[in-house]
Amino acid sequence: MSHAPAAPKPHGLVAEFLGPGALIEAAKKTRAAGYKKIDAYSPFPVHGLAEAVEFEDPRLQWLIFIGGVVGALVGLGLQAWVSVVDYPVNVGGKPMLSLPAFVPVLFECTVLAASFAAVFGMLGLNGLPRPHHPVFSVPGFDRASQDRFFLVVEAVDPQYDSHETADFLQSLGAESVHEVEDEE
């Protein structure tokens, strides 16, 4: 980072806003201006913000669904294999594959696997845990988890220009605009 004598590579420009409404509006205008690589940070989920930055990701839902299906198959397979093949016990003359009696364990296995998929899928797709991120070095970014709202235009955006983009963000009514350096 600091030991590199050459000009450090920027991560992007970070603009600070006071409220969720202002952030959504700014995000929409930034998209309308043709910027594609943008991100927004808020202390709580802001509805309409994902649409404003045009972000969607259906992978998590599918991951959870697959988790549930795998859990159900494992739960059923385990019970069927144990009860029919590996350790058959005659209980009151009931069939070895007594499916109704397998429903509770099957259900619990489904819920358990789907829940693990939900939590670890969410963390994994979000790239967490991640101890550091360039935006953390923005002055005042500690308020992103408290009471401030941030819009980031990343330097990888083809339209990115340190000065022009900064001016553009300022014109949206940002409280402050900072450029942050990328990590090595």
Add this chain to the structure above:
Amino acid sequence: MSKPPQDRFIGGKQSYESIDRKIGRVVLDQKSHPPIWLITFAMAFLLVQVLGGAVLWLLYKGVGIWGINQPAGWGFDIINFVWWIGIGHAGTLISAVLLLMRQQWRNSINRFAEAMTIFAVMCAGMYPLLHTGRPWVAYWLMPIGPNTLGMWPQFRSPLVWDVFAVSTYMTVSALFWFVGLIPDFATLRDRAKNKIVQVVFGMLAMGWRGSVRHWLRYETAYLILAGLSTPLVLSVHSIVSFDFAVSIVPGWHTTIFPPYFVAGAIYAGFAMVLTLAIPMRAWYKLKDFITDKHIDWMAKVMLATGLIVFYGYILEVFFGWYSGNTYEIAMIKNRMTGPYAPFYWSLITCNGIVPQLLWIPKVRRCYPAIFVISQFVTIGMWLERFIIIPVSLHRDFLPSSWGMYIPSFWDIAMFVGTIGFFIMMMFLFVRFLPMINIFEMKELWQRQQQAEHADHADVGAGPVPAHDAAGAGHDKENAQ
């Protein structure tokens, strides 16, 4: 669409900062704790020593030190297992079921109630494990096989279903709770002044930055977890009731058990939430967040579930009579007039009659009264399990095998010990983790502001700058 102030879920004059401060202070400013914290914690800690002693003696001597016998092979161990797990259910109900129903008033009590769930399930889990007599081979309950005996669990047994249900419930509750805490860990990380506190919360937050991408996936995961927890909580207590209902013991063999157990669980759980919330909100000055309206609504839920439970008691008696079965009729007569009749009538008083006071709005505004009624419900739900378990077992089909069940000193010591453990864990939780969900409160507050001042969407974030007017216009559409 402005709401009258008494209808708000967040009282007082707030801002994002004040919400952070008032909730975060309890964790970050350790000097803010009243002396009552230390007194209660110390008493609970003493009881935990009693629990330790009771468990050690049990491990040394075996389950013979308990009051269980033939014919009453299940006693305090199973009563308390069912009682504790029932108490835990209100936490999941509040956090998951009310989330799915978009009941935003849950936001200030869900964290608290989820913590209660986890600690109550811990207490519950101890009982069946210790009741096995040899808890060091408890892994035989799991399908880890073939173990040294080359055996597998019997998947047609409700007791095996119970192992799966309770361990899944514990795991999913803990996951749900932790996921809910991640954004609040980030807030505490950023507000902490102390370096060590920063590092600890920083690690727990795992680098959470509140990106819109994070939030979108977060909300998806949270909503689906709620959707999974809802049938889960119903399944857990239904399966617990199968432990009884699948057998043929008179008093156990009834189809009404699953719904009646679930209603009872919610009933007991809400009583416990009220028992804890009423003093906590006073001690920690959180009446703006856990408002009078919250207490009122929880009291109403308690009343409603109490009526379902009471209906269950009436139906049990009806079934006994309508079955025409000698043993069923004898069981009902034994409950009402047998050696344990005072317990039965106390149960009817505690669960059926006393909570009817909650119909009166004045009672629902009197916090000492609600607190006392909650104690009646908690005791009543314990008595219910007492009536179901040993009272059904002690006199079954053959009069020659009748007996009596009297709990021993060690039964009581362990029960009191788990109560101490529960209180100790709750008090530690309140001190070291945010007891109210901070980010959900900020979101709720922002919506409340929007509804009240539709023309100032970003009010409270500081002085509203002129250029924000455009943003406000958009939020106005959302608010409708």
